[in-house]
Amino acid sequence: MINEKKGAVTLDKELSFEQKRVTRIISQIKKFLQKTKKEYLKAQSERSSVEKNYLQNARINTFEVDDQMETNAEVQQQKQLVSKNIETEQILKRQVTVLNELKKSPYFGRIDIHEEGEAEKETLYIGNSTFTDENNNFLIYDWRAPISSIYYNGTLGKVTYSTPSGEQSVELLKKRQFNIKNGQIKNMFDTNETVGDSLLQEMLGQYSDEYMKNIVATIQQEQNDIIRDTHHDLLIVQGVAGSGKTSAILQRIAFLLYHNRTALNADQIVLFSPNRLFSHYISEVLPSLGERNMRQVTLAEFFSQRFEGLEIETLFERFEKEHTNNRYSQNYKQKETTAFMRSIKEYATKQTPDSLSFTDLMLAGEKVFSKEEITAIYEKLPAALPLFLRFSETKNILVKRLKKKVFEKRNADWVLEKVNHLNDEEYHELLGRYRRGKFEQIDNEEEYLGYQIALKKYRPLYDALYNDYFLDVYRQYSAFLQKISPAFATAFNTRLEYHKIALADCAPLLYLRDLLTGSGRNHSIQYLFIDEVQDYSPAQLFYLKFTFPNAKLTLLGDSEQALFRKMQSSKELMRSLKQTLSPKNPRLIELNKSYRSTKQITAFMKSLLPDGNKIQAFTRPGKLPRLIISSNKAAAFAELQRTVAQLLSKYETVAIIAQDLAECNEIQLNFRFKKPLNLISAKDRLLPKGLVLLPIYLAKGLEFDAVIVFNVSQKNYPDEAARGILYTICSRAMHELVLLSTGTPTNFIQNIPSELFSIEHRIKLH
Numbered sequence: 001m002i003n004e005k006k007g008a009v010t011l012d013k014e015l016s017f018e019q020k021r022v023t024r025i026i027s028q029i030k031k032f033l034q035k036t037k038k039e040y041l042k043a044q045s046e047r048s049s050v051e052k053n054y055l056q057n058a059r060i061n062t063f064e065v066d067d068q069m070e071t072n073a074e075v076q077q078q079k080q081l082v083s084k085n086i087e088t089e090q091i092l093k094r095q096v097t098v099l100n101e102l103k104k105s106p107y108f109g110r111i112d113i114h115e116e117g118e119a120e121k122e123t124l125y126i127g128n129s130t131f132t133d134e135n136n137n138f139l140i141y142d143w144r145a146p147i148s149s150i151y152y153n154g155t156l157g158k159v160t161y162s163t164p165s166g167e168q169s170v171e172l173l174k175k176r177q178f179n180i181k182n183g184q185i186k187n188m189f190d191t192n193e194t195v196g197d198s199l200l201q202e203m204l205g206q207y208s209d210e211y212m213k214n215i216v217a218t219i220q221q222e223q224n225d226i227i228r229d230t231h232h233d234l235l236i237v238q239g240v241a242g243s244g245k246t247s248a249i250l251q252r253i254a255f256l257l258y259h260n261r262t263a264l265n266a267d268q269i270v271l272f273s274p275n276r277l278f279s280h281y282i283s284e285v286l287p288s289l290g291e292r293n294m295r296q297v298t299l300a301e302f303f304s305q306r307f308e309g310l311e312i313e314t315l316f317e318r319f320e321k322e323h324t325n326n327r328y329s330q331n332y333k334q335k336e337t338t339a340f341m342r343s344i345k346e347y348a349t350k351q352t353p354d355s356l357s358f359t360d361l362m363l364a365g366e367k368v369f370s371k372e373e374i375t376a377i378y379e380k381l382p383a384a385l386p387l388f389l390r391f392s393e394t395k396n397i398l399v400k401r402l403k404k405k406v407f408e409k410r411n412a413d414w415v416l417e418k419v420n421h422l423n424d425e426e427y428h429e430l431l432g433r434y435r436r437g438k439f440e441q442i443d444n445e446e447e448y449l450g451y452q453i454a455l456k457k458y459r460p461l462y463d464a465l466y467n468d469y470f471l472d473v474y475r476q477y478s479a480f481l482q483k484i485s486p487a488f489a490t491a492f493n494t495r496l497e498y499h500k501i502a503l504a505d506c507a508p509l510l511y512l513r514d515l516l517t518g519s520g521r522n523h524s525i526q527y528l529f530i531d532e533v534q535d536y537s538p539a540q541l542f543y544l545k546f547t548f549p550n551a552k553l554t555l556l557g558d559s560e561q562a563l564f565r566k567m568q569s570s571k572e573l574m575r576s577l578k579q580t581l582s583p584k585n586p587r588l589i590e591l592n593k594s595y596r597s598t599k600q601i602t603a604f605m606k607s608l609l610p611d612g613n614k615i616q617a618f619t620r621p622g623k624l625p626r627l628i629i630s631s632n633k634a635a636a637f638a639e640l641q642r643t644v645a646q647l648l649s650k651y652e653t654v655a656i657i658a659q660d661l662a663e664c665n666e667i668q669l670n671f672r673f674k675k676p677l678n679l680i681s682a683k684d685r686l687l688p689k690g691l692v693l694l695p696i697y698l699a700k701g702l703e704f705d706a707v708i709v710f711n712v713s714q715k716n717y718p719d720e721a722a723r724g725i726l727y728t729i730c731s732r733a734m735h736e737l738v739l740l741s742t743g744t745p746t747n748f749i750q751n752i753p754s755e756l757f758s759i760e761h762r763i764k765l766h
């Protein structure tokens, strides 16, 4: 702190100087904000009038396949105008949001640097975003600007930083941190550390919130490495619980968007998150930094969009089944491997026209295309064509034949019958935007109407063709499984009869479909982020890489938190990911410092692990975790009620976390309390404040002020598989952790040194 070194008088002078600057900058921000708000309102009204105009003109007949293809220059032009207006409006809206934030806390850091050859030192202030005066002088530097990395990485003295034109070096003379709230400096430190502990202490001591916060003011050096990495096509972050993996990727996304402003937008970034609650929890970080959110999807959602009409087993169901039936997972292991995916590829390339599962295309009892006809088309195409081209060419030929069929039907008796009985409304609807001469062969209105009627009838077949339904991929996959193991095929077919599909079949089946049909790939995605990667099978990762071929990957995980498979060391993980994803330039970063929990909770949870020593606790003090042992269930529930009341009087969020749904149901049934106990399900998107009850797989990635683990008995946590679960549950607690046990606690806890926790109802453990 300043006054420790220079005395109180200097501190007062410095503080008063800095406060004056803060006040001055805020008044400049406010002025600019007024101006931006006016521009925003103007853009809003302009956009709405252009949009009205567009809507009036753009009544496209989306029904007609030929019309879809046609470009209507006038409409296109207006469409472009609308999107340009929307873009301007959005930029201004974001600017207003950013300025509103900036006026409360304009910056958090200052660096004084001296560049060789320059006469004077330079003072730079660093905040959430850039702010310049009317002469383009930088009053605040964006935290993502190249020079700002000095603030995160450098200790005083000579430092280097990367710029687009190469490495630069300067002398760092001073580094100052601020905590500014509502325009007032609450705290100010000069520090020689990367980012000093004091501010971090303050940040971490806060209570949890519905939304995750951005950490730009206190990014740590090793996190900064992840955030600013632009050289690797595969970045693997193996970080212990609470080490800031999720925080780092969100700041990384903000960083990438800033640095590739013109070449990258938020829609080209996809984040796979563990569950919907998590998606909501992190949804405010990027907007708080003035950026748009990336696309977010859970694995279950990703698959559901691709298997319409089928019920997909979720990761949670898989977990529940695995939990009650150990053999279950054994049956699935093979399908989750990269080797299995490679055998799919081998199988696909070996298919002959006869062995492909083409299927008749029927419409209302009429066989429009027989599978023999489809097979014959495919067969006639050159065998040397890549699989997917041969398939898409077949599709093109089928579409052409269908068009011809439909065209010929315009004079069919049933069509003419309909034309003669059209009422006014139908007549006008069908006539739509008919223009004489549009179709060369259709020169009278009656034929045009006939064509429209035939088109309407055959529309579902166009859709079927566009969606590749003339290949029965389910039958094809079943044939593949049959070759591997008849039992696999039977299990798959039985499930399919009930419109269900196992999670382990999703990736291989989609891969087979995509290889054969050429569909399913998205070349526009530039970055793919996967959080909680330890819960993904190699087959799933392999498929995601295949689907997003141009994406650079950032994978974040903690193998100790593996709920679904055995723990892997970082090296093992790297080896298997290299094998699965074949990256050109991979990098593994380990994060071993845990920030979420108090020192006491971190010490307790690291003792649960065989190699927990690598975990370093951040020195935030708190209470020892409490173990409360009850002799029977009734006493345990009474204890639960008492503990909940106690914790709720202190904290905003208290979570009772159980191993699975069955345990949650039991708790809910027996819990008697004046406040409702919200049992959170996989469908929930919002996490209410106060008391919640949830199984661990839904608490992934989340954090709570206080956590109660219900029933940590030896019976409940008997084996190695339970160790990771217990560790993950405990690591959700920020400030307080209470463990309840009915009877003897699990050996994992009994083996923890007794000074690391308190036992409230002592019984003899050994």
Ligand SMILES: Nc1ncnc2c1ncn2[C@@H]1O[C@H](COP(=O)(O)OP(=O)(O)OP(=O)(O)O)[C@@H](O)[C@H]1O
Pocket: 200, 203, 204, 213, 215, 218, 219, 220, 223, 239, 240, 241, 242, 243, 244, 245, 246, 247, 248, 558, 595, 596, 700, 701, 702, 703, 731
């Ligand atoms: N540099 C930092 N400054 C301030 N807070 C931080 C920092 N790094 C992490 N945190 C805080 O620590 C907590 C844990 O971070 P985060 O959720 O990103 O970790 P994680 O590694 O994804 O955790 P887990 O794998 O256990 O879900 C959050 O409250 C986050 O805000």
